[in-house]
Amino acid sequence: MDKKLKLAFADDNVLHLKVIEHLAREMGNYEMLYSCHNGKELLHLLETNMEQPDVCILDLHMPDMDGMETARLLRRRYPMIRLFGYSASESADEKKRFLDSGVKLVFSKQSPRKMLISIYHYTRLCENLDSIDFEKNLLGKWNFVNQL
Structure with missing residues (x-):
């Protein structure tokens, strides 16, 4: 089995924190x-x-x-950490601004399991190919994830 991805999660909703903690543990x-x-x-x-x-x-x-301010600071201070957005917002403008702040993708709060699976596979693909150019090209192909 691949090594586990080390995860940090920030959300003001305690229920969402518990769900992500549970799913991360359950998925292994x-x-x-x-x-x-x-x-x-x-x-x-x-x-x-x-x-x-x-x-x-x-x-x-x-x-x-908020997530946008956090992403901007993390991007500058910790450029090796991959950042992902998580939102209940359906606003295309908000999602675009979130992406512009430094997150790779923005996921819907309606599908936390799919989000964790997608992030895991995305991260492993990028690590295995070890190429920033690959990651930039991959993002264009993974935009469908925003719909999950």
């Missing part, structure tokens, strides 16, 4: 490093702990520091 291919209520809390954990995640999933709308 994630190690949940950090589960946070907002971006400010996530940044604090990253700054005060040695272990860094492979992947961060960020909710768009959170108090104190």
Whole structure:
């Protein structure tokens, strides 16, 4: 079995935190490093702990520091972490601004299991091919995931 992906997740909804924690544990291919209520809390954990995640999933709308602001800061400070968005918003403009902030893809909150499966396979493909150019080209082909 491949090594587990180290995951950090930020969402102000406690139910969503519990669902993602449960699914990550159940699926067996994630190690949940950090589960946070907002971006400010996530940044604090990253700054005060040695272990860094492979992947961060960020909710768009959170108090104190939303997903877009968090993504911009993470992109600058931790460029090796792959960032993904997670939102209940159906607004194409919000999704575009979220993507512009630095997340690779934006997933619907309606399909957390599909999201985790897609992120896992996306990340493994990129690692196996070890090419930034491949990752940029792959994003164009994975836009359908936004519809999940």
